[in-house]
Amino acid sequence: MDDLPEEVQELIEELDEAAEDEDEDTIKELTQKLLETGADVEAITLKKLSILVMDGEEEMTRGWTEVAIQIGIDPFKTLIEGLAAGMSLIGKKYEQGEAFVPQLLIASAAMYSGMDLLAPYMKQDENSNSKPVTVVIGTVEGDVHDIGKSLVKTLLSANGFNCVDLGNDVPASRFIEAAKENKATAISMSTLMTTTMAEMPKVLNLLENEGIRDKLLVMVGGAPITAGYAAQIGANVSPHDAASAATWLKESIVNFPSESVRWD
């Protein structure tokens, strides 16, 4: 942004202020002025959105999403190259030990605040050919801790996965039902407590008993879960954190049979 003309930079700063104040009229007016400068407003907006989400600036993310809508950027492009890109940036920083959970949470809130504004426009594009890969996600029965699971969900969503969120305190049978109903590609289970770890093998045993274990990839995670434990109970992986869960799943689905081959 530093190499932009001074006039453009000033308008961007004014837009930031208007967005923070949630002043919709001023946002519209400034967006028009920005367009009149001849600058590449689409590129500026996408870049701004990714930085604002990374920094967890909820109000400003909403404001710049309004800019994106006003100038007519494809909503899917705004989502992927703006909002989700910002979530991936903070996810990578977290993976490298350069960011903490609160930063992920405020980034996540910022991303969803922008997505809420985009939602009505995205519905018009539902006839797209590409169907996102579905992941059934939840915290196991007896555990009400949501934060870790929600972060995995956010980062999976930011990477284009469709997450069926079962919430927390989820009975083993519910994971199986949801996987079947949604013809899921993966199940992601989490627990923060040693006391509820034993719920995870219950899910894997049910998958075996139902004869659908090979139709799904199974990720297990949470503070007490180790790679050794994942292997012991027959899960595919225990990613180190939310960001690596998304990275692992993206890589793993490349050679995984498609939904139609597995479920039909």
Added chain:
Amino acid sequence: MVSEMTSKERVLAMLDRKPVDRVPVMTGSAMVKEYIEKSGSSWPDYHCDAEMMVNTVSLMHTDAGLDNIVLPFGMFIESAALGLEVKMGRIDIQPSVRSFFSKPEEVNYDNFLENKYVKTTLEAIKLSKEKYPDAAITAFLVAPITLTGDLMGAENLSMLSIKCLQKEKQMQKMQDWLSKALEINRIYAEACVEAGADILYYSDASASPNLVMPEFYYQVAVPAEKEIGDFVHHLGCPWELHICGDTVPIIEGMASTGADCLSVEQAVNMKEATKIAGDVPIVGNVTPLLMVEGTEEQIIDETRKGLDSGAKGSMLGCGTPPLSTSDRIRTWVKAAADWSAENL
């Protein structure tokens, strides 16, 4: 060579940084299914029946040989007493808090001490003090940041913890919540000490670097923990501080709260932590799951590793898992005694 001590003398000497006859072995929460059944207690009655509670938790002392008796079983008492929704779990799952307030003004603690779970805890402290005068009677309490998280929701706490460092208005909001938590902490602490608790054990799980940034811990949590800690000292009682996760980045702050000892979990490099904490004793950091499925060799190795690295007492990294077995707990206690015989 220090002459033989009672469990209570041993724990208090360690907290007072004095020599001990053997390192104390201590627990946090102790809702152990085997002991619940052995004592004839029944779920969920043992949460609100002082006699059942004492009969169960005292087995950790009389049967397994631990030096403290810890009451109550879980970190839900304060929230339940404030009217928040609590799911009572099962015999092998601890109760958990399921709701939170939307603003600090909703928090009403006028009748806090009249709540059945609070009353049970206080009665159980009195009863265990009478029945087991040689054990270190320990009240298990929710520390200020974690209680703030219970009041406003843990995710909201985590998000506000970063926003409050950036904006004064958000900091005021944080302090409004925190002051409620501290007031509740004071009421409960005073009642526990009055009931006869030898030690107050504060768990500040939500002050962990897993949930909030170290910068927040130093700027907001340390003053809050110090405030309640000073209050407890003023009542004439020592206190311990437990925080989950890898707490090495905040150990210096934990040591500065005035806590008489710090409890850390298995993710912590004990050698590094004890070096940073200086003369503030650290206890820990045996993996809790070993009490459920660990081999004798694993339990002995982890116990010795912690003590070799400078721990002044052996403790599990978190509460005692409900499915722990008494033979494994006894193996752990023996490992600490054997280490003491060789090294003290």
